[in-house]
Amino acid sequence: MFGGFSSEFQRIFCEEDADGLPPFKDDEEKRREISRKDAKSFSCPQPLNKVRCITIMENKRKIAMDMFAQGHNCAQAVFAAFADEIGMDKEQALQLASPFGGGFAQMREVCGALSGMFMVVGMKEGFTSTDPAEKAKLYEILREMEAQFSAKHKSINCARLLKDADDAGLPKPCGELVGIAAEITQKRLESL
Numbered sequence: 001m002f003g004g005f006s007s008e009f010q011r012i013f014c015e016e017d018a019d020g021l022p023p024f025k026d027d028e029e030k031r032r033e034i035s036r037k038d039a040k041s042f043s044c045p046q047p048l049n050k051v052r053c054i055t056i057m058e059n060k061r062k063i064a065m066d067m068f069a070q071g072h073n074c075a076q077a078v079f080a081a082f083a084d085e086i087g088m089d090k091e092q093a094l095q096l097a098s099p100f101g102g103g104f105a106q107m108r109e110v111c112g113a114l115s116g117m118f119m120v121v122g123m124k125e126g127f128t129s130t131d132p133a134e135k136a137k138l139y140e141i142l143r144e145m146e147a148q149f150s151a152k153h154k155s156i157n158c159a160r161l162l163k164d165a166d167d168a169g170l171p172k173p174c175g176e177l178v179g180i181a182a183e184i185t186q187k188r189l190e191s192l
Contacts, residue, residue: 064182068175073101078116078181085189086123103158111158113174113181114149118142120185124192141188148184153177 060081068077072094079097083090099105100115121142127134150156153173155164165173 060182060186061179065175065179068178073098074112074174074178074181075100075116075119076112077178078113078185079119081182082120082185082189086120088123108159108162109157111149111156111161111177111181113177114146114156116178117145117149117181117185121145121188124189145184145188149177149180152180 064077064081067080068074072080075097076094080090080093083093086093088096097112097116097119100119101112103109103112104115121138125138125141127138146156153161153164155161161173161177165171
């Protein structure tokens with residue numbers, strides 16, 4: 001939906017409220033592109049009751065699938081697509097996620113795309129305390145996300161996903177699974 005934005009930019013949409021006030025005193029445009037650096041300190045020039053500002057993330061599905069197509073593993077593609085949102089540079093994100101590709105170091109266990117998705121959520125919503133309630137809350141979120149992920153492919157096991165595709169005469173599903181994981185993750189982060 002929002003594909004095609006460079007990784008250096010994100011869109012800030014400001015809309016008029018019922019009073020019909022323009023979003024910017026000097027600018028009648030309702031949209032403007034600003035750099036991520038500027039976006040971090042961006043604030044609406046009108047009082048919040050006069051204008052509604054919405055930050056919309058880039059299309060992470062496309063970014064993750066492009067990264068996978070360029071040769072990054074499944075976990076790297078998903079995790080690094082969200083590097084800016086988790087406060088990590090892309091190189092660090094690629095390094096951290098590198099062992100999880102191919103179902104943990106190509107052992108064909110848990111799908112690396114799912115691992116990348118969980119790592120992003122851990123960075124945004126993870127816990128550091130030993131409080132059982134915090135753990136339970138995060139685990140419930142992750143189980144819901146896993147259910148969305150496996151709804152189409154019926155498994156989170158890398159070997160099973162590959163075998164099912166092969167048995168059906170289909171190409172490897174990895175690129176599509178990367179896209180699904182990124183899309184689910186993006187929806188989760190946009191809901192926060």
